[in-house]
Amino acid sequence: NAGVTQTPKFQVLKTGQSMTLQCAQDMNHEYMSWYRQDPGMGLRLIHYSVGAGITDQGEVPNGYNVSRSTTEDFPLRLLSAAPSQTSVYFCASGQGGGGGYTFGSGTRLTVV
Amino acid sequence: GENVEQHPSTLSVQEGDSAVIKCTYSDSASNYFPWYKQELGKRPQLIIDIRSNVGEKKDQRIAVTLNKTAKHFSLHITETQPEDSAVYFCAASIVRGTGRRALTFGSGTRLQVQP
Numbered sequence: 186n187a188g189v190t191q192t193p194k195f196q197v198l199k200t201g202q203s204m205t206l207q208c209a210q211d212m213n214h215e216y217m218s219w220y221r222q223d224p225g226m227g228l229r230l231i232h233y234s235v236g237a238g239i240t241d242q243g244e245v246p247n248g249y250n251v252s253r254s255t256t257e258d259f260p261l262r263l264l265s266a267a268p269s270q271t272s273v274y275f276c277a278s279g280q281g282g283g284g285g286y287t288f289g290s291g292t293r294l295t296v297v
Numbered sequence: 298g299e300n301v302e303q304h305p306s307t308l309s310v311q312e313g314d315s316a317v318i319k320c321t322y323s324d325s326a327s328n329y330f331p332w333y334k335q336e337l338g339k340r341p342q343l344i345i346d347i348r349s350n351v352g353e354k355k356d357q358r359i360a361v362t363l364n365k366t367a368k369h370f371s372l373h374i375t376e377t378q379p380e381d382s383a384v385y386f387c388a389a390s391i392v393r394g395t396g397r398r399a400l401t402f403g404s405g406t407r408l409q410v411q412p
Binding site: 284 | 404
């Protein structure tokens with residue numbers, strides 16, 4: 186039982202490049218979310234999913250796309266990286282009906 | 298949408314003292330309130346949570362209180378130890394049956410416990 190697995194752990198991109206941050210969970214959780222964490226701003230919701238095939242936008246969705254083709258996977262795509270997207274990205278999953286989220290170990294992304 | 302405000306942003310206490318962190322939320326429909334601890338360079342981890350049908354919950358040195366009328370909730374840590382030093386986040390969400398909304402987080406409190 187690995188919990189929530191995020192890859193890569195570190196990434197440096199050039200402005201304009203695209204990439205996908207991977208997130209996978211093996212707990213059969215319905216709910217999955219992507220957050221970005223910037224100093225002094227807590228965790229801000231980018232996109233979330235309430236089940237396979239269902240996604241919705243969070244507080245800061247611009248510049249990011251998601252899809253949820255399976256219960257296990259919830260990748261986050263950066264379409265054209267910008268320096269403002271330099272951040273630590275966390276994927277989290279949780280069960281329906283409440284209970285805490287389980288977070289992945291995070292991806293530290295730098296856009297130069 | 299939901300807005301969660303958290304105070305203070307930094308808190309320094311002496312070892313053995315108590316620490317209190319306060320949060321307010323805006324959506325009266327929110328009914329699930331977890332607290333997370335994040336050590337430097339690590340992922341956030343759930344330390345305690347409370348539902349709106351409960352006013353207080355304790356787990357050893359940690360307690361959370363909820364005032365639904367005032368829409369605020371607090372984390373209390375007693376007999377603080379150096380290993381309690383971390384950033385603490387409050388959050389709020391709506392949970393109904395098997396459904397839920399994504400968590401909205403406060404901006405965090407950096408707790409420093411001085412030995």
